[in-house]
Amino acid sequence: RYDMDDIADELMDRFGEMPASVDNLLRIALIRAMAIELGIKQITETGGEVRFYQQTLDVEMWQEMAFEIGGRLRVIMGSVGDSYVSLRLKPQENSLDIINRLFEKYLETVQSDVL
Numbered sequence: 001r002y003d004m005d006d007i008a009d010e011l012m013d014r015f016g017e018m019p020a021s022v023d024n025l026l027r028i029a030l031i032r033a034m035a036i037e038l039g040i041k042q043i044t045e046t047g048g049e050v051r052f053y054q055q056t057l058d059v060e061m062w063q064e065m066a067f068e069i070g071g072r073l074r075v076i077m078g079s080v081g082d083s084y085v086s087l088r089l090k091p092q093e094n095s096l097d098i099i100n101r102l103f104e105k106y107l108e109t110v111q112s113d114v115l
Helices: 002-015 020-038 059-068 095-114
Strands: 040-046 049-054 073-076 084-088
Touching: 020 040, 020 095, 049 095, 059 073, 059 095, 084 095
Parallel strands: none
Antiparallel strands: 040 049, 049 084, 073 084
């Protein structure tokens, strides 16, 4: 997270205010880095739904995350490798913002469990 802020600050110092497309690109890079750390191998977004495919689905953790964001997450169990977590987006909600917050909360929870 701090690396992204540093990069954004450096870009603004050199080039002025960042266009929204550059800001989105930085946020996508941050989300990808967090996804790797969480073992998420794929993220898809279609029709107001974001799906997370985790290498080893941690159902208990996702249940805790569902409580944190108001029950908008569902764990969908399929055959091996086809299970996923579904996040329902609210109308006009920025998916990058909610995914970022969700992944940050997940990482915080994992790190506090380790301590």
